[in-house]
Each structure stands twice: as structure tokens, then as C-alpha cells.
Amino acid sequence: MKHIKTDLLVVGAGSGGLSVAAGAAQMGAKVVLLERGKMGGDCLNYGCVPSKALIASAARAHQMATADAFGIKAVKPEVDYAAVKKRVAEVIATIAPHDSQERFEGFGITVLREEGCFVGANRMVAGETEIEARRIVLATGSRPAVPPIPGIEDVPYLTNETLFDLQERPEHLIIIGGGPIGLEMAQAHVRLGCQVTVLEAGGVLAKEDRDAASLVAETLREEGVDIQEYTSALRIGGEAGALWVETNTARKIEGTHLLIAAGRQPNIESLNLSEAGIDFSKTGITVDEGLRTSNRKVYAIGDVAGGMQFTHVAGYHAGIIIRSALLSLPAKAKTSHIPRGTYTAPELAQIGMTEDEARHAHGDDIEVVRFDYDGNDRAIATGRTTGWIKVMVRKGRPVGATIVGPDAGEIINLWAMVLANGLKMSHLTNMVSPYPTMGEISKRAAGNYFSPRLFDNEIVKYVVRAVQALLP
Numbered sequence: 001m002k003h004i005k006t007d008l009l010v011v012g013a014g015s016g017g018l019s020v021a022a023g024a025a026q027m028g029a030k031v032v033l034l035e036r037g038k039m040g041g042d043c044l045n046y047g048c049v050p051s052k053a054l055i056a057s058a059a060r061a062h063q064m065a066t067a068d069a070f071g072i073k074a075v076k077p078e079v080d081y082a083a084v085k086k087r088v089a090e091v092i093a094t095i096a097p098h099d100s101q102e103r104f105e106g107f108g109i110t111v112l113r114e115e116g117c118f119v120g121a122n123r124m125v126a127g128e129t130e131i132e133a134r135r136i137v138l139a140t141g142s143r144p145a146v147p148p149i150p151g152i153e154d155v156p157y158l159t160n161e162t163l164f165d166l167q168e169r170p171e172h173l174i175i176i177g178g179g180p181i182g183l184e185m186a187q188a189h190v191r192l193g194c195q196v197t198v199l200e201a202g203g204v205l206a207k208e209d210r211d212a213a214s215l216v217a218e219t220l221r222e223e224g225v226d227i228q229e230y231t232s233a234l235r236i237g238g239e240a241g242a243l244w245v246e247t248n249t250a251r252k253i254e255g256t257h258l259l260i261a262a263g264r265q266p267n268i269e270s271l272n273l274s275e276a277g278i279d280f281s282k283t284g285i286t287v288d289e290g291l292r293t294s295n296r297k298v299y300a301i302g303d304v305a306g307g308m309q310f311t312h313v314a315g316y317h318a319g320i321i322i323r324s325a326l327l328s329l330p331a332k333a334k335t336s337h338i339p340r341g342t343y344t345a346p347e348l349a350q351i352g353m354t355e356d357e358a359r360h361a362h363g364d365d366i367e368v369v370r371f372d373y374d375g376n377d378r379a380i381a382t383g384r385t386t387g388w389i390k391v392m393v394r395k396g397r398p399v400g401a402t403i404v405g406p407d408a409g410e411i412i413n414l415w416a417m418v419l420a421n422g423l424k425m426s427h428l429t430n431m432v433s434p435y436p437t438m439g440e441i442s443k444r445a446a447g448n449y450f451s452p453r454l455f456d457n458e459i460v461k462y463v464v465r466a467v468q469a470l471l472p
């Protein structure tokens, strides 16, 4: 067995682990990085990147099928599903060098393509190497949770880890789970010419603003997705190409393919966490505000830490670790300024509190301002008028924003800046937005906050009349 002593041992080369490793090595620390699977983790190989690439092909198909409204003859697109998947693979391959072993070795990092397992409080074994580290960062991510539905073990099913490799177009895709994965993939597949049924035990996009989630669901239904809410799968059976799902609503749904998108579970089993005195639960490794585990020398970040499960959160966590583990500076992870997006059409983006959360936390102190896309000239010109922005404001400062509509995931960037820096609504009105842009909706929402104060205000009217009377 080979022995290595290092400053920092990072387990998992996904969004979180790669960011910590690169930052630490470039700042002069000795770093060892372990990865048991593909460099780049879930986001690059089975998550964000392939899903957004697939959504892009589906959007093209949808434009072709709906071009009539723009004076162009609509056509039923001929979808070559295998070619779509080839493009998805090419997109991954284009980004992959950024996350590659070679690039990280170039930073001076020792990269071992092995599974890490604790053999002591600050020691892990990976293949034939034992590594002793001053600090350890666990960034092992999550994997699809497969609900124990009777019959599931005996049928072939897809998850996000296999869907993007599928070459034949599903004739009828049944999706269990109406969260972000379920809905993004449902819309992509219906636009690519598949029949799609979504079975969701509760309401779709349960963590989101109800009105925004309803608009997404309504649009998917209009495009042909059969979304069945408050519907759970009771039994699954059949064989490849001829599957069925019996539901609690006494229906038997028959389809050709089954996708499980029913939530995530943390990758912790292989780590032997108890050997290092690290507490964990069903949702992940238990961490404090500084992302430290119950073993003070070990941190957990990203999906495995059981909080918000997004690539940018894993990246944000990496910054906290650099401050804390490398520079010994105090650092706490917050969530109030973290945005999230679901990339259906319409997109749904959220930062900070939803309206319900804000009213629950601050009661009558909250004002909600809204602006609808159909009042935006660019939206009208481009035929993308369905959607709205809603901003929750407390004492002149936004505490949350919800956007549902075209480009919501882009437009939320501005609000990410505002919330991260505690800016006021007046900062938004000071900004000049270029005309005509979709992003103007943010400024118009801010305008709606001030216009009643300005235009329905007797004092303002009195002052204006008085000044006008005095003017020559």
C-alpha cells in the first residue's frame, strides 16, 4: 500500500469537488482528488449539461411545429432521436476537457480514479493508496432515489444516469416524479414526438410558488403531456417496450419506457463515515453553517450535504471551504441569496423567499409587486408574452423574487446580484435597462413598487401643483 500525506483530500470530482480542488491547488495547497466514476460528476455527465442540450433540440422541434404564428408554414419535425443524442454526447465532450484529469493534474493535483473510504478520522484508503490529510472535503454528490414500488425490480427502467444514452425514441414515456427532472424531461420528450405521462404523488414542482408551478403544468398539458397529480404508482409490471403502472387512482397506464425522477439520495454508503465519527441522516451528511461535519477536520459540500441540490450551490460551497479550510477564516453558507431555475418552457426561476414563505415569515410587512410579460414590448415582438415576475419586498428591500416565463433563468441573475448585496428596490429603478429587452421586466416590477407611492400620493401632487404655479 502506498502512503500519501496531503493538506487537502477531496472526495468526488463533480461540481463541488473540482471547484475546491482547483481553488486550493492554485492557492498553494497540496491536494489529492479522488473520483470513482467520470470526471465532472452528475452535472456534466448525467445532469445539467445533457438535460439542457436535449431541451435545446426539443425547443428547435417545437419552433418548427409552431411557426405558423410567425407567418412561416409550420411543419411536423422529423426527429432523429439518435442524432439528438449524438449532439447531447458532443456537448458533453466539448465541455469535458474543462473537468478532465489532465487539466486538474496540470494544477499540481494528485488525481486518483478510485473510490475513497475512511479508515480513520483523517485517513482514507483509495485502491492501493492510503491518504492522510489535514482536512478532508466530501463532495460525493447524490444519485437517483428509486422508490420501492412493488414490481420495479423486475422491469427495465431509466434514470438520469441512463436516459441520455438511450438511442431509440420512446413511443410512450411514463415518468414517475413531477419535480424539475420529471418536468424538464417530460416537455423535452413530448416536443421530440413521444407520448408522455407524468405521475406525481403530490403537486408538481412542490417547492415552487403555486401559481408559477401551475403555469408550467398548464403549458406542458397544452403541449400534450399527460400530467397526473396526486397520483402514486402502486405496482409496476410488463417487459421492455410494454410496461404498465397501476396507480392509486385505479388507472393502469401502459407505456414503452419508464423514467424514475422521484428525488435523490446521497452517496454516502461507500465512505464508512462512522469510522471517522461523521454523523449523517437519510438526506445526507450532517453539517453546520460552515459546512463542517461532526468530525471537525472533515467538511461536506454539494448534494451530499443534503441542502439545495444545484451545481452553483456546490460551487458556492467550494468558496466557503477555501476560506475556512485553507485560510482558516470564518465562513458560513447562507441560502437566502441562492437562485434556482427549472428549464421548462416557460422557465421558472426563484431566489430568496416565495410569496407564501415571505408572508409566513414577515406577515403584513411584505409587499408583493408584479409585472406581466405581456406588458413587455420585446415579449410582444417575439411572441413570448406568457409569464410574470413577482417580487416580495420588505421595507424597501427585496427578500425574494419569482419569475415564470421566457428567459426566467437569465433574468433572475439580476435579482441574484440584488439579494446577494442587500440592495434596495431604488437601486433597480436607478438602473437604465436597454429597450427592448426581456430583462426590462425587472425594472418595471421595481417601478410598480414606487408608482403608487409617486402617483397616488396627494403630497406629491400638491408639491407638483405648487412648483408649477411658481414656474415662469
Ligand SMILES: Cc1cc2nc3c(=O)[nH]c(=O)nc-3n(C[C@H](O)[C@H](O)[C@H](O)COP(=O)(O)OP(=O)(O)OC[C@H]3O[C@@H](n4cnc5c(N)ncnc54)[C@H](O)[C@@H]3O)c2cc1C
Residues within 6 Å of the ligand: 011, 012, 013, 014, 015, 016, 017, 034, 035, 036, 037, 038, 039, 040, 041, 042, 043, 044, 046, 047, 048, 049, 051, 114, 115, 116, 117, 139, 140, 141, 142, 160, 181, 267, 270, 271, 301, 302, 303, 304, 309, 310, 311, 312, 313, 314, 343
Ligand atoms: C437530470 C439533472 C439535471 C440537473 N440540472 C441542473 C441544472 O440545470 N442546474 C443546476 O444547478 N443543477 C442541476 N442538477 C443538479 C446538479 O447536477 C447537482 O446539484 C450537482 O452535480 C452536484 O454536484 P456535487 O459536486 O455535489 O456532486 P456530483 O456532481 O454528483 O459529483 C460527485 C462525484 O463524487 C463521486 N463519488 C461518489 N462517491 C465517491 C467515493 N466514495 N469516492 C470517490 N468518488 C466518489 C461520483 O462518482 C461523482 O462523480 C441536475 C441534476 C440532474 C440529475
Ligand SMILES: NC(=O)c1ccc[n+]([C@@H]2O[C@H](COP(=O)([O-])OP(=O)(O)OC[C@H]3O[C@@H](n4cnc5c(N)ncnc54)[C@H](O)[C@@H]3O)[C@@H](O)[C@H]2O)c1
Residues within 6 Å of the ligand: 147, 149, 176, 177, 178, 179, 180, 181, 182, 184, 199, 200, 201, 202, 203, 204, 205, 206, 231, 232, 233, 261, 262, 263, 264, 308, 309, 310, 340, 341, 342, 343
Ligand atoms: N433546473 C435545475 O436546476 C434542475 C433540474 C433537474 C434537477 N435538479 C436538481 O435535482 C433535484 C432532484 O430532482 P427531482 O425532480 O428528481 O426531485 P424532486 O424531489 O424535486 O421531485 C421528485 C418528485 O417525485 C415525486 N415522487 C416521489 N416518489 C413518487 C412516487 N412513488 N410516485 C409518484 N411521485 C413520486 C415527489 O413527490 C416529488 O415531487 C432537484 O431538487 C434539483 O435540486 C435541478
